[in-house]
Amino acid sequence: MTTSHAAVSSLLAAWTTCACSPDEADAVEAHLRTCETCRADVRGLAEATRSLAPQETQPPEEIRDKVLAATDRPDIPDYARAYAATVSALSALLKELDADDDVTEQLSRLTAADRLVADQLGVRDQKTWQQQADAICCALTRKPLPPELMLARAYETWICARDIAMATYKELPPPPPEHLHAIAGFAASLLPYAAAYRRMAQPDIVVRLVLAGPGGGTWSLPLEDHGVITVEMTMDTEAFCLLMAARTPPRSVDVMIRGDVELGYDLLDAGPALVAR
């Protein structure tokens, strides 16, 4: 089956109405992944099928229950929901990869890092990242763990998923605001440790971190709100999380610093210091 642009282009209307053979459909789908002209064409053709779709008809009541029952997930305790969410996202991403996309390196690193949590939950002998993550989520419904530990896992799972998305040219949305907020809070709590690691910590430094955009919030660090705010830094929430994960160079983050500006920049430079490389 030829996959030339001209051949596929003439098939697009047939493809949109499911009127071509399975081989032709495969060829069209493969071509669409790389041809923006044909993708734009399909957008218009797909819209046209709206007028073919009949009047909405209420399905029988039990269909809704069947859908929800078939897609049910374990009831994860609140403090671990960010982790379960990022596991879902990485799992979804892995399903879209081709045979040629090799992500074993990223996944084995993540699987190894998750092992600490797995061991604490009595989860053993899982062969793949997915199996271990699913077993961890299941075990979490029965045994509690420190919230910071699960937030650290959520953070690392999301960053790993994002790394894989970038390496395979796939698009992955960032975590929804509630989870991004939890992850950002955890990343913010790392700043004092990063400062100490770089021997910058002084007892009377208080940093106010203002994160903007979805999942945003304000944190004062150290967490006990005593003393005078020495420096205030404002930036986008997701950008801050990526900075602390050493995925964005500190100097390319769009940040507003008030107060001790030099200290602010030093803190940003120090932030990613805790990431294992």
Add this chain to the structure above:
Amino acid sequence: MDGDSRQRLVYGDHSALAEVYESYGASVYAVALCVTGDTAVASDITVDAFVRLWDRPLAYDPSQASLKCWLAMLAHRLAVDWLRENNIAPGDRVTADRPVALAALPDLTRQAVELAYFDGRTYQQIAIELGIPAGTAKARLRAGLRELAAAL
């Protein structure tokens, strides 16, 4: 917002699936029913469509179509697959009323679009049934969809 729904589905938010079902369940069921003419089959297809969306949320590309349109196309595909697997002849099932927009098309394009969309014919089969070259069948489908799009 389709982007927000997709984001929540990707991150495993079950309530997002419930909301998407509330919004588009009726549309999905209607497509499945009008093509298969069978309420039990249409019910199964409806469940299947939403389970597939939950299972592979990143397979939905918002830049290609609205979520409603994507789900309707998925339902259509599953319904046409069922027609083909079960070798359903046009006389064997209840045919639903055709949408008004179809009647507005010129006869030749309307015929091709109807055979493809509602009867699950491939363009090759349409060509044979109408006694026209395969290329003409493809072209009539394209012309039909173009006109429908223009009338939106």
